[in-house]
Amino acid sequence: MPIKNSRAIAPSVPVDALLATPRGRRRASAAAEPRAALPDLTESVSFDSHEPISKQIFRALREAIFAGQMVPGTPLSEKEVSDMFQVSRQPVREAFIKLVETGVLQVLPQRGTLVKRISPRKVREGRFIREAIETAVVRKAALAITDAQLQTLADNLRDQKLAAKSNDTAAFLALDEAFHYGIAQAIDCTAAWETIQDIKAQMDRVRYLSLPDVSPLDLLIRQHAKILAALRMHDAGAAEEAMRRHLREILVSLGPIAARNPDWFEADEPELVPLSV
Known part of the structure; x- marks a missing residue:
């Protein structure tokens, strides 16, 4: 069954707070910037699998980035991804952290989480x-x-x-x-x-x-x-x-x-x- 946000889960902490130290709050204009629609990756995740959901989400996002479905500069948010997969933000946050470590996502102050350019x-x-x-x-x-x-x-x-x-x-x-x-x-x-x-x-x-x-x-x-x-x-x-x-x-x-x-x-x-x- 899909895992909805639950009171049993600790309050969500934005991935920005875990991976970067923003200088102040994001400007309202930046938050209002239009965001490109994310590809539908729901078929990449199975709730019947014994594999952790966070790992499945990590792999789905990674493969979409590799395949060019999300070009460099594409913004990602925990909320958008958690809504897509109908899960709490915790597994999405774990997937984001792993993608940052892998070098395909980056967290920029005032801009949020973006698909990184290739080095x-x-x-x-x-x-x-x-x-x-x-x-x-x-x-x-x-x-x-x-x-x-x-x-x-x-x-x-x-x-x-x-x-x-x-x-x-x-x-x-x-x-x-x-x-x-x-x-x-x-x-x-x-x-x-x-x-x-x-x-x-x-x-x-x-x-x-x-x-x-x-x-x-x-x-x-x-x-x-x-x-x-x-x-x-x-x-x-x-x-x-x-x-x-x-x-x-x-x-x-x-x-x-x-x-x-x-x-x-x-x-x-x-x-x-x-x-x-």
């Missing part, structure tokens, strides 16, 4: 960390993967081709996630994949923008096929190199995507030690 530097940092983890995972997987697990990856790759043929980028991205997750499953270390979920948030936003023009689906599928071929040969070195090349593809697309969508990106801040080489 090119954070994209490169996320890719660097993801590469370190996933190349280690795929090396182990090359030595431990079973025939059944290889078949699962092969089936996934087949479905990727079907998604590409029908130009279904949403399905392709879901299969891409499952492909990488399946490699972590091959060494019974799904925690490795879970660890990089928040780290790669900025990468995922760029991936949505880059498909299919800048990073053609066929190219990504060929890269996945090389990873799978190396795993089939149980060649740890080849598997690591194939994974490294695959994860560095985003460095090729980042510049063109930022140039095409300047309103989506923050000004770049180069690293003191380049992470892209």
Whole structure:
């Protein structure tokens, strides 16, 4: 059953008060600014699920931001989101806090909670960390993967081709996630994949923008096929190199995507030690 606001729940504290220190009250004119309608995400949440509602709301909002349904600068309020999902503000507040930590929302004094622009530097940092983890995972997987697990990856790759043929980028991205997750499953270390979920948030936003023009689906599928071929040969070195090349593809697309969508990106801040080489 949907959870309505209840007296048993502590009085709502705005997320602004938890995450920032505003200098005084918001101006009435700012509060009266028109707000863009939020996409209907109610189907993303199930009250029959054993998963906490706050986690489901977090994932629904994150995916909507990744998919561009909420562009940078889109304002969000606890009330709007809680009304949408017909829940109290507490799980929404928890989801907002997690989204701020992930780097896709920001809280600004006098302006409230907004969808954040993409940081090119954070994209490169996320890719660097993801590469370190996933190349280690795929090396182990090359030595431990079973025939059944290889078949699962092969089936996934087949479905990727079907998604590409029908130009279904949403399905392709879901299969891409499952492909990488399946490699972590091959060494019974799904925690490795879970660890990089928040780290790669900025990468995922760029991936949505880059498909299919800048990073053609066929190219990504060929890269996945090389990873799978190396795993089939149980060649740890080849598997690591194939994974490294695959994860560095985003460095090729980042510049063109930022140039095409300047309103989506923050000004770049180069690293003191380049992470892209």
